[in-house]
Amino acid sequence: MAKARSPQYPAIGLKEAIEKATEVYNNDYQNPIPRAVAAAHMGYQSLNGKSLGVLSAVLKYGLLEGRGDQTRVSDLAVAIIAHPPGSNERVAALREAASSPELFAELDARFQSGKASDQALRSYLLTQKFIPTAADAVIRSYRETKQLVEAESSGYNINDVFEMLAPAPSAEEAARNTFYSQSVLHNIPTASIATVAANSGRPTVTISWVGEKGVSESSIAIKDDRLELAALLYDQAGVQKVIDRLSAMKALLPEKAADLKKEEAAN
Incomplete structure (x- = not known):
């Protein structure tokens, strides 16, 4: 057959x-x-x-x-x-x-x-x-x-990506926030989101802020085929910040992950 x-x-x-x-x-x-x-x-x-x-x-x-x-x-x-x-x-x-x-x-x-x-x-x-x-x-x-x-x-500028991922704190947050930081993405020119996602340097955007109960902190590492999230959250505001940034990055991932083993077998 x-x-x-x-x-x-x-x-x-x-x-x-x-x-x-x-x-x-x-x-x-x-x-x-x-x-x-x-x-x-x-x-x-x-x-x-x-x-x-x-x-x-x-x-x-x-x-x-x-x-x-x-x-x-x-x-x-x-x-x-x-x-x-x-x-x-x-x-x-x-x-x-x-x-x-x-x-x-x-x-x-x-x-x-x-x-x-x-x-x-x-x-x-x-x-x-x-x-x-x-x-x-x-x-x-x-x-x-x-x-x-x-x-x-889409024509997004890298600064627009920063704003979506780690927006600057409000005046109220800044007044009590001594830990706020945003990492620098090295060797990435003004570019679209696709360039950020494809960069082999695996850039990471991080943000920390002081909540009512402690310091909330999260980071998103951007890799070729996935986003890796690490977070320590103490309040609802921290959760919402992570949700907002993940929503901004959603378009970088496929709608559904492929089964790599099946793909390799097919080829």
């Missing part, structure tokens, strides 16, 4: 595809190179199922181009790499890359640019001959790609 196979789809989201294309560009710019060399620049030791799947995804986003065994970084990828986050040029290039995979363009057309539940997307993909694990991987990559474009298109 033949093994069930799904239609082709990007195995990774646009954010990771950009990171992989950037690694190739940093090593060989736009020079034509063998696919094995491109895979090595991306961190793979050989051409295998995993590396070929990633190469295929980067090609589907239009970030690599070429025929046969030769490939090179595309002009579209350079437009994303060269321009600062939030700039009109980069946002336009991101939108083009996000709609380049035929499957993503099909989902955009059918579901009004992704405005549908994961259940609706999954049902449609299953009718298109995707096996369940592949359908789940498609939804994850699609959601990640849409969120990246939406976040960068």
